[in-house]
Amino acid sequence: MRHRSVADLMTPTAVSVQRGTPFKEIARLLKEFDISAVPVVDAAGRLIGILSRSDLLQLFLRRDHAIQEEILEDVVTRTLALSPSSLTVEVTDGLVTLSGTVSRRSLVPIVLRLCQSVDGVVDVVNRLDYAQDDVSVGARTPTER
Template sequence: MRHRSVADLMTPTAVTVRRATPFKEIARLLTEFDITAVPVVDDTGHPLGVVSEADLIRRPSAGGVATAEQLMTSPAITARPEWSVVRAARLMRRLQVKRLPVIDAGGRVIGVLSRSDLIQLFLRRDHAIQEEIVEDVLTRALGLAPSAVTVDVVDGLVTLSGTVPRPELLPIVVRLCQSVDGAVEVDNRLTCAALNRT
C-alpha cells in the first residue's frame, strides 16, 4: 500500500511575503497568481503566519498601509512533506484552517497544501476504501480472516466492528485504516477475542 503524501498534493510555493509587505501588494499577488492565501516568512524563509483573502476582507485598509504582519493569522500551522495527506487533513479539520504551509527539514516554506488540493482524494468512493481495508489491511498486512472484522464506510467514515485475536492488534488496525486514502475518520468498535474469553 503506497499512500499519497503531502508532497504529492501540495502546490510548490512560488509566492511568499515578508512582515512589511503592504496590503495592496498582497492583494495584487493573490490576484496575479490566482491564489487565496500567501505565507508570511522571515528573512530566512521560515513561516510566521498566513494572509488569506478573508484576512484582507476583515481588515480593509484605506490606502493600503496595513502590512502582512498586521494582517496575518499567526502562528503558522504547518505540515511536513512526508506526512500522509490524511494526517494533514485531520489537522486542518481539527484546527479549522483551510491551508497549511509545508516546511522542509530546516523549517523553510516549500509549498502549500489547501483544502482544494484534498478534494479529489476525499471524493474516493466508499466501496473502494472498504475494499482496500479488507483486502490490503486486514487480509494481506495483518493476516486476519475477512469474516472476523466488519468494515462499513459511509462518506469516508470507517466503522470497524468484530473481534481481533490479540489486544496489541487493536491500535495497529486503527492506525493502518486511518492511513488509507479517502478514510476521513475511523470509528473503532473492535473487541479482542482473548479479552472476551476471560
C-alpha cells in the same frame, strides 16, 4: 480611510511543514492556527508547494469502494494475516462497519485502530465477535456484549 498593509492581514506566526509531515498533523496545525493553507518547504526551508484545507479534504472524499478495498487487502489480509472472508467490511460515506469473527478478543481493538487509520475513514462501527476471550477471566461472552 487608512491604508492597510500586508502586516494588517497576515497570520502573525509563520507556520510551515516539510514534505513528510503526516496529514493529521497538518490538519491539526490548520485548526490550531485558524489558517486555510500551509506552505510546504524542503530541508533548506525553500518553498516547494502549498497545501490547503481543500487539498486535505480530498483525502476524506475517497470512494467507499477504495476504502473497503484498502481495509480488506492491506489491513485484514497483509497486516493481520486474516482471511478476507472472515470479516465483512461495509463502507458508506466513509463510515466503516465491521462484522464477522476474529480468533481472539485481543484482536478486536487492533482491527478497529488499523481501520480508523485508513485515509477517508470517518468512523468505525464495531460488530465484531471473537472465538476466544484472551483478555480477562470471567469476561462476557460475545453475545453478552
